[in-house]
Amino acid sequence: MKKYIASRVGYMLFTFLIIATFTFFLMQTLPGSPFNDERLSSTQKEVLNERYGLNEPLSVQYFKYLGNITKGDFGVSFQFDGRSVSSIIGERIGVSAILGAQSLIAGMIIGLFLGIIAALRHNTFIDYGAMVVAVLGLSIPNFVLAGLLQYWVGVRLGWLPVAFWEGFEYSILPTIALAAFVVATMARFMRTEMLDVLGNEYITTARAKGIKEYTVILKHGLRNAMIPIITILGPLTVSLMTGTLVVEKIFSVPGLGEQFVKSILTNDYPVIMGVTLFYSLLFIIVILIVDLLYGVVDPRIRLSGGGRREGK
Amino acid sequence: MERILSVDDLHISFDTYDGEVRAVRGVTFDLYKGETLAIVGESGSGKSVMSKSIMGLIPKPSGRVVKGTIKYQNRDITKISNKELRELRGSEISIIFQDPMTSLNPTMTINNQIMEGILVHQKITKKEAEKKVVSLLELVGITNAADRVKQYPHQFSGGMQQRVVIAMALACNPAILIADEPTTALDVTVQAQVLELLKDIQKKMDTSIIFITHDLGVVANIADRVAVMYAGKVVEIGKTDEVFYNPQHPYTKGLLAAMPDLTIDQEELKTIPGSPPNLLYPPPGDAFSLRNEHALKIDFLHDPPMFKVTETHSAATWLLHEKASKVTKEIEGKQRVKIATSDQIAKKEIGKEKLLEVKELKQHFKGGKNSVIKAVDGVSFDIYEGETFGLVGESGCGKSTTGRTLVRLYDATSGEVYFKGVDIHKKNVLNLNKDIQMIFQDPYSSLNPRWTVADIIAEGMDIHGLYTSKANRMEKVYELLKTVGLAEEHANRYPHEFSGGQRQRIGIARALAVDPKFIIADEPISALDVSIQAQITNLLKKLQKEKNLTYLFIAHDLSMVKYISDRVGVMYQGKLVEVADSDELYDNPLHPYTKSLLSAIPVPDPEVEKKRIRIPKGEWAIESEDCKLREITDGHWVACTEDELDSYRSKSEDTALLV
Numbered sequence: 001m002k003k004y005i006a007s008r009v010g011y012m013l014f015t016f017l018i019i020a021t022f023t024f025f026l027m028q029t030l031p032g033s034p035f036n037d038e039r040l041s042s043t044q045k046e047v048l049n050e051r052y053g054l055n056e057p058l059s060v061q062y063f064k065y066l067g068n069i070t071k072g073d074f075g076v077s078f079q080f081d082g083r084s085v086s087s088i089i090g091e092r093i094g095v096s097a098i099l100g101a102q103s104l105i106a107g108m109i110i111g112l113f114l115g116i117i118a119a120l121r122h123n124t125f126i127d128y129g130a131m132v133v134a135v136l137g138l139s140i141p142n143f144v145l146a147g148l149l150q151y152w153v154g155v156r157l158g159w160l161p162v163a164f165w166e167g168f169e170y171s172i173l174p175t176i177a178l179a180a181f182v183v184a185t186m187a188r189f190m191r192t193e194m195l196d197v198l199g200n201e202y203i204t205t206a207r208a209k210g211i212k213e214y215t216v217i218l219k220h221g222l223r224n225a226m227i228p229i230i231t232i233l234g235p236l237t238v239s240l241m242t243g244t245l246v247v248e249k250i251f252s253v254p255g256l257g258e259q260f261v262k263s264i265l266t267n268d269y270p271v272i273m274g275v276t277l278f279y280s281l282l283f284i285i286v287i288l289i290v291d292l293l294y295g296v297v298d299p300r301i302r303l304s305g306g307g308r309r310e311g312k
Numbered sequence: 313m314e315r316i317l318s319v320d321d322l323h324i325s326f327d328t329y330d331g332e333v334r335a336v337r338g339v340t341f342d343l344y345k346g347e348t349l350a351i352v353g354e355s356g357s358g359k360s361v362m363s364k365s366i367m368g369l370i371p372k373p374s375g376r377v378v379k380g381t382i383k384y385q386n387r388d389i390t391k392i393s394n395k396e397l398r399e400l401r402g403s404e405i406s407i408i409f410q411d412p413m414t415s416l417n418p419t420m421t422i423n424n425q426i427m428e429g430i431l432v433h434q435k436i437t438k439k440e441a442e443k444k445v446v447s448l449l450e451l452v453g454i455t456n457a458a459d460r461v462k463q464y465p466h467q468f469s470g471g472m473q474q475r476v477v478i479a480m481a482l483a484c485n486p487a488i489l490i491a492d493e494p495t496t497a498l499d500v501t502v503q504a505q506v507l508e509l510l511k512d513i514q515k516k517m518d519t520s521i522i523f524i525t526h527d528l529g530v531v532a533n534i535a536d537r538v539a540v541m542y543a544g545k546v547v548e549i550g551k552t553d554e555v556f557y558n559p560q561h562p563y564t565k566g567l568l569a570a571m572p573d574l575t576i577d578q579e580e581l582k583t584i585p586g587s588p589p590n591l592l593y594p595p596p597g598d599a600f601s602l603r604n605e606h607a608l609k610i611d612f613l614h615d616p617p618m619f620k621v622t623e624t625h626s627a628a629t630w631l632l633h634e635k636a637s638k639v640t641k642e643i644e645g646k647q648r649v650k651i652a653t654s655d656q657i658a659k660k661e662i663g664k665e666k667l668l669e670v671k672e673l674k675q676h677f678k679g680g681k682n683s684v685i686k687a688v689d690g691v692s693f694d695i696y697e698g699e700t701f702g703l704v705g706e707s708g709c710g711k712s713t714t715g716r717t718l719v720r721l722y723d724a725t726s727g728e729v730y731f732k733g734v735d736i737h738k739k740n741v742l743n744l745n746k747d748i749q750m751i752f753q754d755p756y757s758s759l760n761p762r763w764t765v766a767d768i769i770a771e772g773m774d775i776h777g778l779y780t781s782k783a784n785r786m787e788k789v790y791e792l793l794k795t796v797g798l799a800e801e802h803a804n805r806y807p808h809e810f811s812g813g814q815r816q817r818i819g820i821a822r823a824l825a826v827d828p829k830f831i832i833a834d835e836p837i838s839a840l841d842v843s844i845q846a847q848i849t850n851l852l853k854k855l856q857k858e859k860n861l862t863y864l865f866i867a868h869d870l871s872m873v874k875y876i877s878d879r880v881g882v883m884y885q886g887k888l889v890e891v892a893d894s895d896e897l898y899d900n901p902l903h904p905y906t907k908s909l910l911s912a913i914p915v916p917d918p919e920v921e922k923k924r925i926r927i928p929k930g931e932w933a934i935e936s937e938d939c940k941l942r943e944i945t946d947g948h949w950v951a952c953t954e955d956e957l958d959s960y961r962s963k964s965e966d967t968a969l970l971v
Contacts, residue, residue: 201415208367209429209480210401213394219428223419299419299464 008291012284019280020069023273024062030267035078052078065273074274079266085274089256093278095165096248096255100240102175107182112229114183115190120217122195130187137184142243146177146250163252174251178243182236189232193225200224223297230293237286241279313344316520317366317488322380322390324361324370334591335361337544338380340618343488348514348521350535350552352528352567354841356588358544359524363490365390366522367405368397384488403433406481410493412473416465422449422476423461429483448479452509470707471502475509482513490522495530499706499868504912504926507534526842528571529871529914532556533921537624540564543589543599549618550625552918560619560627562607563600570846571916572875580850581875584843587811598629606643608636666730667830667862668695668718673727675710675717687713689886690727692941695830700856700863702877702894704870704909710886711866715832718864719748731830746776749823753835755815759807765818766803769793772826792821796851813844820851824859832864837872849876870913874898879947882906888941892948902950902960905929 035048049055053064068075074085118130153173154162161170197203198221206220207213244257252258256275263271295301324336336358343349353359364370366382368389382389384400392400409415417425426445430436436444442461449457452475465473474494481489491510495503511534514521523534531538532552539549540563548561559565569582586603589595595602601611610616610630619632631640675688688710695701703711717724720737729737736744749772752758759768766789772778779785790800796817807815816836823831833852837845849872855861867873873880874894881891882905890903901907904927911927941949944960952960 201409201411202417204364204369205407205409205415205477205480206417206428207369208401208407209432209483210398210403211428211432212398220417220420224417227419297419300466 005292008288012288015284016277016281017066020066020277021062023276024065027269027273028058030269052076069277074277075270077263077268077271079263079268079271085270088259088271089274089278092254092256092259095253096244096257099171099174099178099248099253099255100237100244102171103178103240103243104182104237106175107179108186110179111183111186112190114187116194116217116222118187118191119194119198127191130191134184134187134191137180138188140180142177142181143246143250145180146174146247149173149177150250165253165255170251170253174247174253177247177251178240181239181243185232185236186229189229190225193228194221197221197225227294227298230290230297233293234283234287234290238283241282313347315342316345316384317343318383319362319366320381320383322362322365322382323378324358324365324375325378326371326375328374328592331592334594335375335544336365337591337594339541339544339546341539341546341549343520343522345487345520346514346518347536348511348523348534350523350525350531350538351541352525352531352538353541354526354588354843356543356591357541358591359541360492362541363407363492363522363524366488366490367401367407368392369407399433402429402486403484404486405488405490406484406486407490407492408474408477408481408494411497412470412477413465413497415477416473418465421462421464422468426461426476426480426483429480433484444483445479448483449476451482451513452476452479453505454479470498471505474498474502474506478506478509478513482517482519485517486519488520488522490524492524493526494523496525496527500870500912501706501908501929503530504914507914508926510534527914528556528567528842528916529921532916532918533914533924540567543594544591545599545628547600547629548627550621550627554622554625556916556918558621558625560621560625560632561600561629562604562631564627566603567842568916570843572846572849572871580853581846583846583850585847587813587844608639665697666694667697667732668864669728669730670694670714670718671728671730673714673717673729674725675713675722676725686886688717691883691886691888693881693888693891695862695864697829697862698856698860699878700865700876702873702880703864703866703883704868704873704880705883706868706909709883711868711883712834714883715750715834715864715866718832719745719750746772746826747829749826749828749831751816751819751823751831751833751836754839755812755819756807756839758819759815761807764804764806765789765793765810768807768818769803769821769825772822776826778826788825792824795824795855796821797847811844812840813847816840816844816848817851820848820855824855827859828861830862830864832866834866835868836865838867838869845872852876870910871915882909887951888949889951890949891941896948900948902944902948902963903952 035045040048046055053061056064065075072086074089077083077085077088080088114130114133118127121127150162150173153159160172162173164170198217203216203220206216211219241257244255245261246257247253248255248257249261256278259271260275262268263275318341320340322336322339323334326333326335339358339362341349351359351363361370361375365377366384366389370377377390380390384404387396389397389400416422423442423445426448427438427441430441430444431438434441445461446457449461454460454472454475460468465476468476478494489510494510495506498506507530510521510523513519521534523531525531535552537550538552538555539546540555540561541547542561542563548555548559548564555564556568559568563584566582566584570584572581584603585605589599589602595612596615597613598604598607598611598616601607604611608630614630616628616630616633618626618628620626621632630636631643671692673688673691674686677685677687691710691714693701703714705711713722716722718729724737727737728735731744731748734744736748766786769789769792770779770785773785773788779788786803789803793800793802798814798817798821802810802814807818810818816839819836836852837848840848852863852865853876856863863876865873865876874897877894879891880894880897881888882897882903883889884905890897890901890906892900897906898910901910908927908929911925915921915924939951939953941951942957943949944957950960
């Protein structure tokens with residue numbers, strides 16, 4: 001098992017290196033420069049380029065950049081004079097993390113619940129109702145949902161604040177806007193998996209032992225149905241991360257996503273690269289956690305020394 | 313005897329989009345204390361649904377009990393509340409399913425799975441329950457039970473898993489044990505062990521067992537009484553001897569005749585024509601009349617009631633009506649004449665030409681990082697032109713891999729395969745693909761569901777360009793369909809429109825399309841019902857005669873192998889342990905593994921089964937360097953060392969003297 005984790009971490013570092021390289025060179029192909037304000041004279045521009053090391057050859061810049069990353073240094077922001085990218089990320093990530101975790105947890109719980117109910121009441125009104133909710137959640141983009149929530153719940157009904165981040169009630173609407181997708185995905189997957197698992201003979205065997213129906217569902221059904229569900233946790237987390245970019249902007253939430261969008265608009269290269277790398281790193285870690293979770297839920301994987309499920 | 317359960321006029325239906333499927337249509341029987349009642353029938357006969365209804369386990373909401381009662385201890389199981397039902401389940405009535413792999417929860421330790429039922433029904437502590445689990449596992453013959461309880465199902469072999477399932481079913485010492493095809497997924501030797509275990513437990517605990525199966529050999533082995541089900545009805549019920557030796561219903565007679573008899577040579581198996589009726593539209597009268605060549609007029613109109621043959625034996629056929637006694641005699645007479653004429657058997661002529669020579673074939677697969685799975689480990693045999701060479705062995709012995717490696721579905725690790733003197737593993741000759749064809753086990757997954765039957769059959773011809781025009785192509789397809797017993801109009805249909813037996817016919821037609829010389833049939837009948845198995849086996853035999861085909865027949869069903877094969881090879885752990893003429897092998901097995909294998913096959917004859925003594929797997933020097941196939945007598949080869957050779961020779965001389 002240790003060997004397995006070590007090799008996985010090795011692959012992760014390699015993936016990370018490739019992503020870092022890609023973002024660096026992609027950034028170079030972007031048109032414009034951070035200092036293209038017409039009011040700046042050419043000497044002033046030269047001084048600024050000199051100061052931020054932008055006049056050096058590309059290869060030198062690249063290796064400096066890689067070297068700094070290993071030290072956890074993502075460089076200095078062009079926009080905010082002298083502030084390091086790491087400190088900007090550090091300051092912003094807290095809000096985003098709360099919003100993301102809240103959406104993921106709430107979305108998963110509601111989604112799992114809907115999915116299980118739909119499976120147990122297969123082909124009834126409840127099943128169809130849950131699936132309508134799921135299809136709506138998948139098909140309405142979060143920026144549309146965000147706008148609708150702001151207008152109806154925030155402005156027309158006046159129940160909840162429409163913007164900013166000054167307490168729990170401020171987080172409710174952005175959380176709903178983000179969680180809708182999670183609820184929908186979870187509900188649909190859970191329904192399919194649960195139906196599949198409930199058709200298995202060990203469920204009939206469990207019933208034949210005379211144990212209560214909810215014990216059958218929870219003890220025998222849920223755990224087995226969860227195994228494939230774990231697979232979609234990775235992509236779900238990613239969609240949440242990208243979701244925060246837009247949703248934070250719409251609700252003026254001072255999170256990392258909002259900063260990211262701002263930095264793109266001002267060509268603040270170090271921040272863009274820093275945040276991109278940070279997101280990639282998060283994603284890679286999530287995938288590793290998901291793979292390790294398989295082993296926790298499925299003893300067939302745990303005991304055979306790790307590895308992904310066959311065919312996945 | 314004390315009556316423990318009585319089922320009366322039970323009707324069960326399933327509501328589907330197409331309409332009401334009447335799976336069980338009026339079943340009546342009693343179960344007595346301490347007896348084993350076998351319920352026999354083909355797939356779709358309603359035997360499984362009926363047995364599940366005894367525990368209130370019919371899938372809802374689609375399934376429902378339409379009418380009838382299931383009485384247990386003065387209570388009607390079809391009417392009691394869910395709570396009462398839960399109290400019965402596991403404690404009074406238990407069930408074992410066919411596939412132990414799927415009836416155990418893969419994510420729970422076996423300790424927890426067995427204990428769960430105990431804790432629900434008995435007021436004991438967890439500690440006591442844990443102790444009970446260990447003693448239960450010991451009872452069903454699991455060694456090191458105390459250590460193994462913490463393991464998960466996948467850490468047990470198939471036979472051991474089924475023992476765990478049995479332990480689970482016995483946890484609360486139930487009065488009735490329902491065993492739904494409990495040995496069908498197991499190898500014969502494991503099957504024999506599980507059957508012995510069930511008998512043993514029954515003796516100790518005085519449990520009543522309802523044993524559902526389609527294997528008449530197993531019935532003869534284990535049952536006190538037999539009920540034969542057809543199209544949702546019990547058509548005959550009686551003591552095992554009565555049903556086997558004095559069958560009354562034409563369906564029972566047909567089933568018994570369709571089993572190959574190991575003791576005599578038969579030219580052709582008796583078959584039951586057609587296939588079971590669709591229970592969406594159950595036919596009026598006796599449902600079997602459509603497949604019964606001697607059906608009476610009344611069979612098509614009125615449902616026959618149960619006629620008593622003896623106090624314990626009754627059958628639902630109009631032939632037992634007093635007015636039909638004359639007809640009954642006539643039919644019996646006709647059958648006797650038939651048997652007499654079919655007695656003469658012409659011994660098949662087998663060429664002396666070697667069609668296929670296999671030399672030291674090895675097929676190794678990479679397992680984990682450092683392990684190698686030796687699926688086939690040095691197999692050598694010859695197949696002569698026109699013969700059928702049977703390859704038998706238990707699952708995992710490498711018989712299927714051998715077949716697949718021969719046609720290069722896998723690239724052999726080492727060894728040589730000569731087909732008509734050409735090493736086919738060196739050259740890639742397209743023509744050889746034409747000469748060697750395969751028939752697969754599962755007729756459901758081996759046909760592309762999106763292709764028409766015509767395209768499936770003609771694909772080989774397309775590849776090899778074996779026709780001149782489109783019309784010519786269809787002509788050939790029609791001809792092939794006729795050859796395998798299907799009709800022209802089937803050509804434009806899709807595989808899902810056919811029954812299992814018909815699909816296997818399509819598979820055979822596909823193999824025949826390119827005019828092969830040699831066909832590898834990999835378990836071609838094991839997925840089919842008994843009456844259909846006989847049809848397909850007869851078809852294969854007929855085709856061999858007509859087209860001078862050579863077969864490699866791979867199977868685990870030893871009785872079918874004996875019936876169809878001229879010579880048989882027995883495989884064990886990737887090696888051939890014995891090769892001989894099929895009669896010689898069955899009459900005079902030499903290798904200890906063959907002996908043990910043969911002694912485990914249940915025979916559909918209760919008298920034989922009563923006398924059966926199972927020979928446990930002996931020991932032999934399989935790992936020895938010197939161990940290879942040696943000829944003991946003419947054409948009889950056994951894997952042995954130099955030392956063992958002499959003892960085999962002297963043994964076989966002894967038996968020769970006795971004969």
